[in-house]
Amino acid sequence: MIIPKLALRNMLGAGAKTWLNGAVLSMAFVTIIFAQGLYRGFDAEVSKTLIDAEYGGGQYWVEDYDPYDPFTLQDAHAVPAPPLRALIDAGRAAPILIVQGTLYPAGRVLPVAIKGIDPAQRQLSFPTNVLTASGDGIPALIGSRMAKSAGLAVGDTVTVRWRDVRGAFDAKDLEIVQVMTTTAQTIDEGQVWLPLATLREMAAMPGEATIVVLDRDASPVAAAAGWSFQGLDVLLKDIKDIIKGKTIGASVLYAILLFLAALAILNTQLLSIWRRRKEIGTMMAMGVTRGRVIGLFTFEGALNAVFAAVVGAVWGIPLLAYLAVRGLSMGANQGDSFGIAMSDTMYPSYSAGLVAGTTLLVFLITTIVSYLPARKISKLKPTEALQGRRA
Amino acid sequence: MENGAIIRTTDLTKIYPMGEQSITALKDVSLTFGRGEFAGLVGPSGSGKTTLLNIVGSLDVPSRGSVEVLGHKVETLPHKKAAELRNRHIGFIFQTFNLLPVYTVYENVEFPLLLLGMPAAARRKAVLAALDWVHLADRAKSRPNQLSGGQSQRVAIARAVVKKPELVLADEPTANLDAENSHHILRTMEDINREIKTTFLFSTHDDKVIGHLRRKITLVDGRVAKDEPGAAAKEAR
Numbered sequence: 366m367i368i369p370k371l372a373l374r375n376m377l378g379a380g381a382k383t384w385l386n387g388a389v390l391s392m393a394f395v396t397i398i399f400a401q402g403l404y405r406g407f408d409a410e411v412s413k414t415l416i417d418a419e420y421g422g423g424q425y426w427v428e429d430y431d432p433y434d435p436f437t438l439q440d441a442h443a444v445p446a447p448p449l450r451a452l453i454d455a456g457r458a459a460p461i462l463i464v465q466g467t468l469y470p471a472g473r474v475l476p477v478a479i480k481g482i483d484p485a486q487r488q489l490s491f492p493t494n495v496l497t498a499s500g501d502g503i504p505a506l507i508g509s510r511m512a513k514s515a516g517l518a519v520g521d522t523v524t525v526r527w528r529d530v531r532g533a534f535d536a537k538d539l540e541i542v543q544v545m546t547t548t549a550q551t552i553d554e555g556q557v558w559l560p561l562a563t564l565r566e567m568a569a570m571p572g573e574a575t576i577v578v579l580d581r582d583a584s585p586v587a588a589a590a591g592w593s594f595q596g597l598d599v600l601l602k603d604i605k606d607i608i609k610g611k612t613i614g615a616s617v618l619y620a621i622l623l624f625l626a627a628l629a630i631l632n633t634q635l636l637s638i639w640r641r642r643k644e645i646g647t648m649m650a651m652g653v654t655r656g657r658v659i660g661l662f663t664f665e666g667a668l669n670a671v672f673a674a675v676v677g678a679v680w681g682i683p684l685l686a687y688l689a690v691r692g693l694s695m696g697a698n699q700g701d702s703f704g705i706a707m708s709d710t711m712y713p714s715y716s717a718g719l720v721a722g723t724t725l726l727v728f729l730i731t732t733i734v735s736y737l738p739a740r741k742i743s744k745l746k747p748t749e750a751l752q753g754r755r756a
Numbered sequence: 757m758e759n760g761a762i763i764r765t766t767d768l769t770k771i772y773p774m775g776e777q778s779i780t781a782l783k784d785v786s787l788t789f790g791r792g793e794f795a796g797l798v799g800p801s802g803s804g805k806t807t808l809l810n811i812v813g814s815l816d817v818p819s820r821g822s823v824e825v826l827g828h829k830v831e832t833l834p835h836k837k838a839a840e841l842r843n844r845h846i847g848f849i850f851q852t853f854n855l856l857p858v859y860t861v862y863e864n865v866e867f868p869l870l871l872l873g874m875p876a877a878a879r880r881k882a883v884l885a886a887l888d889w890v891h892l893a894d895r896a897k898s899r900p901n902q903l904s905g906g907q908s909q910r911v912a913i914a915r916a917v918v919k920k921p922e923l924v925l926a927d928e929p930t931a932n933l934d935a936e937n938s939h940h941i942l943r944t945m946e947d948i949n950r951e952i953k954t955t956f957l958f959s960t961h962d963d964k965v966i967g968h969l970r971r972k973i974t975l976v977d978g979r980v981a982k983d984e985p986g987a988a989a990k991e992a993r
Contacts, residue, residue, distance in 0.1 A: 367870050367871060367873070370870065371870070374858065374859060374863065375858055377858075378857075378858025378859060379858055643852075643854060644854075644856055644857070646854075647848075647850070647854040647856065648856075648867075649815070649839070649842075650813065650815060650842060650848045650854075651842065651843065651848070651867060651868050651871060651915075652839045652840065652841075652842040652843020652844070652868065652871050653839065653843075653871065654835065654836050654839040655835060655839075656836075746815075746816065747810075747815040747816075748810050748815050748816045751815070751850070751854070
């Protein structure tokens with residue numbers, strides 16, 4: 366127990382040096398936890414947005430449907446298989462029919478995906494209920510990005526042309542009943558939402574759908590011939606991959622940050638050992654063994670990490686808690702530039718594992734960079750140390 | 757060792773390699789010191805006083821010859837055993853005091869006892885007694901930078917004797933002190949020598965110290981030039 370006691374004495378006795386070390390290391394602690402928390406929050410936020418607005422509890426896709434290939438839409442429609450129909454009838458799933466079409470806003474031509482959805486559906490959180498509005502044309506719901514690119518506003522009428530199941534082209538006027546604001550571009554850009562029954566009638570596809578969105582708590586059905594289940598792990602894979610890529614990118618930043626913190630500790634330890642050679646020689650003269658010299662300096666370094674964790678907790682916990690509650694403004698529609706469903710305010714999310722992992726990592730690095738110069742100084746002869754010679 | 761001898765050097769030679777050349781710091785030094793001696797190695801700078809003190813203190817090893825301290829052969833003593841010997845049986849006093857700067861006076865004196873693993877109550881008693889010997893009990897909470905040179909050296913003496921070692925090695929202990937402080941600490945060391953029978957071995961070329969010695973060994977160019985009773989011994993006769 367002598368080494369911890371002496372290390373603590375040395376650390377407390379070092380005054381300003383200890384505080385400086387603690388401040389630098391605590392910044393590394395808090396910054397890493399904050400940045401990691403931001404990515405965790407980012408992940409949670411984007412996943413939630415997409416689940417709420419698009420994926421629900423998972424989707425069934427009709428055979429041949431490929432969301433990245435609009436040419437598949439011509440054939441990607443069918444009457445949902447009986448087990449899916451049962452879920453739809455029970456109000457636990459929402460069928461969506463997707464038809465390729467063209468919009469003609471103010472003389473321009475815009476290719477769009479026309480999506481039919483039941484206005485009374487409860488699986489996705491966007492205002493489909495407005496699609497029941499009666500007016501001159503077919504009620505249509507669009508997102509703010511779509512409204513901006515098409516130059517449309519609520520109350521505008523716009524012509525839409527589509528091809529029905531037999532290959533015949535037809536056109537009708539749509540009335541924009543609402544422009545919704547959503548962070549999920551995937552239900553906004555290049556899309557027009559219509560009542561499902563209307564679109565089925567327009568496309569001559571009675572009772573058919575392209576995808577079926579499940580309730581968040583619904584389990585996939587055992588067998589739905591002609592339909593394949595896409596779980597959240599599949600649907601969110603792209604976004605998870607993006608976040609993973611960004612997290613790896615951020616890891617470089619952490620590595621630099623930790624390297625700088627480690628360098629600061631190493632520098633302090635080297636300087637400390639350089640200045641304390643005579644002291645070390647004196648200790649050796651009094652009977653401190655080489656092992657104890659190593660132990661003392663290594664323990665001092667480790668104590669610095671513990672102290673930094675305490676300092677970091679004192680100023681970091683209130684700051685991180687504040688940011689977790691108030692969020693961090695990313696600027697309006699920043700998610701659009703990332704191409705993902707990111708809200709204007711990000712809320713960092715921290716876990717015990719994140720805090721413990723970061724603390725352990727900083728602790729280990731600090732201990733290692735303290736051990737290295739300690740090992741070197743311990744090789745010094747007591748007489749050389751007493752004369753203040755270099756190790 | 758016979759006749760109460762606690763240090764015996766036999767044909768002790770120390771050579772320092774300096775590039776392609778070498779410097780002989782000690783040559784065939786054979787000396788014996790008994791328990792309770794108050795002896796000094798005197799001689800000009802470079803005569804080998806500190807080298808001899810370091811080897812006796814097991815801080816260094818001889819190049820040739822043999823050194824036996826309290827029954828331990830220094831030349832074959834492993835690092836750990838040498839550290840243990842210093843920790844249990846030898847106290848050091850340095851020219852520049854070498855107090856541990858971040859510790860208080862009390863903590864500096866307590867340090868060797870912590871290494872010995874002495875229980876807290878016994879440690880406290882021993883530290884306060886040692887501080888009493890050097891008349892610094894009232895400065896227990898001071899830090900080294902708040903002390904004068906004389907006070908610092910008295911703390912160093914307290915630290916060296918707190919564990920009541922058999923041997924105290926003092927390297928130029930008065931070199932940085934004025935006359936009054938020098939006499940004061942020398943009288944303190946004489947008192948301790950008388951009280952707890954600790955052997956004191958000095959390295960010095962300070963006449964003030966030489967005046968207190970009971971045995972004076974003169975080293976010249978690494979050899980023993982003279983081994984005679986010191987001034988204090990002559991006065992006693």
